[in-house]
Amino acid sequence: MAKDDTSGSSQKPVNTLHPAYSVTNVQTKIRTLDGTKVTYSSWIKLFKLHATAYKVSSHIDGTKAPESTANDYAEWKEIDALVLQWIWIYSTISDDILVRVLATNSTARDAWVKLEKIYLSNKKSRAAALETKFCNLTLAACSSLDDYCEKLKHLANQLEDVDHPVIDSHLVLQLIRGLPPEYDSTTSIINQTADVTWDLATSMLKEELIRQEARQNHSSTVLITSATPQPHSQTPAPNTSPTNNQTPNYYSQRGRGRGQGRTNRGGRGRGGCRDSSQQSTAYQNQ
Structure with a gap:
């Protein structure tokens, strides 16, 4: 019985996924084009760099698209939509520019040419x-x-x-x-x-x-340090001026003499305290 020899038989190639499908958030790689902070020339350089890396340059450089009856047209159309829509072009331009570029049945190449006219005309x-x-x-x-x-x-x-x-x-x-x-x-x-x-x-x-x-x-x-008041090194002298409660009473001090204790007898003692009216009358009599 003959032994089957399959070592030299051809195998059907396995279809690999296009690199464009692996892009999830291109904004982390290509900054949003606004014409001011991110200029058209800067955006072009970044876009072309990543388009080459992900093998989609043919969708923007003017390469002719396959015929609609070709076997690979469906795959090309799908990848072109990825490049045009949320993954690439439309997601990396500002809202003001998007309004001027957005169109029905547009391809990635159509949007690319419109951007060139916006920034390179006049x-x-x-x-x-x-x-x-x-x-x-x-x-x-x-x-x-x-x-x-x-x-x-x-x-x-x-x-x-x-x-x-x-x-x-x-x-x-x-x-x-x-x-x-x-x-x-x-x-x-x-x-x-x-x-x-x-x-x-x-x-x-x-x-x-x-x-x-x-x-x-x-x-x-330095200014703050010089303006800060410094504490005095010497202890200030105590305030010896009499307070309201310590005001000396002239008449009470003199009342400590011989006339002390005679106020009930009309104040005849030398130390008796007289009111202001009695003092004034006695002075006038003198």
């Missing part, structure tokens, strides 16, 4: 407006040094979106232009440093801010 006018904001921004108009640096960087990124990139040296120059006189010593060092980068310049300014805050805290502590 480049000259948008560049002029952004350049004005970039040149006029100062630290005084911001809530903190970190906020000032962040806004400058966002404006530079937005200018890059409209084909007006800001080189690093220009960005550093604008950074120190908008600073108050308190940073003059640090800005002088930055100007004298050759090929200073944005990261180095911002680090130097933040270190200067820490020193300024430390000096202010020290000055406040």
Whole structure:
């Protein structure tokens, strides 16, 4: 009886799940596009990076979709819906932008092209407006040094979106232009440093801010300490002035003499206490 040889027989390949199905919360990987804090260019870079990793780049780069009669069309359509809807594009753009992109029977590629038109159309006018904001921004108009640096960087990124990139040296120059006189010593060092980068310049300014805050805290502590009253080293002398209960009675002191105890006889003794009317009458008689 012949022995079955199955070692060389071909086996049916097992269908593996597409990587796109493993994405559960893409917002942790791609930040929400709002055009301000997260610019279009930053969003594009992150989106393309993850689209390549999850093998869905063909749904946004203009690759032709399979025919509706093809065997793989149903799977392509399902993955395209994942890329377009809650998993990718629609979940990573702000509500204001979503209203402009959302459409019936749209594909991921259609939404991708609409986003390009929103951010890349009218480049000259948008560049002029952004350049004005970039040149006029100062630290005084911001809530903190970190906020000032962040806004400058966002404006530079937005200018890059409209084909007006800001080189690093220009960005550093604008950074120190908008600073108050308190940073003059640090800005002088930055100007004298050759090929200073944005990261180095911002680090130097933040270190200067820490020193300024430390000096202010020290000055406040010294002022508070000097204004605090110090206890006296010597014990104050006791108050020897008589109180109301200790006021000496002139007449009672004199009444301790020979006339003491004669008040029942009309006060003829020398120490007898007379009322004010009797004293006044006796004086007038004299």
